[in-house]
Amino acid sequence: MNSITFTLSYEEAARDCDPVIEAIAENPEEKIAFYTELAKHLPEKTIIAINLSTTLPGPFAQYTGRPEKYLVLHFANEIWRNSPDTS
16 A cells, blocks of 8 residues: 555656556546546556446547557446447
C-alpha cells in the first residue's frame, strides 16, 4: 500500500506505465474523453486493459492511440444479440 500514489494528473499517472487498467462506468462519452486525453500521455509500450459487460468494445480502441495494445475482457454472454451494431 505504501507504494500506491494517488493523482489527478494524466501526465503523472501515465508516466512510465506498462499496463493501464481502465474501470470507468460504461458511458461511451466518458470513456472516449478518458482515452483521448490519456493517449496524449502514455508511453508507446503501455497496454490498456478493460472489462466491459454491457457495451461492445470495438468502437473505443481507436481513441486509445494504440488499438493494437487495447485488451478487453467481456463478461456478458452473447451481448451482441442485445446491442446495436456499433462497428
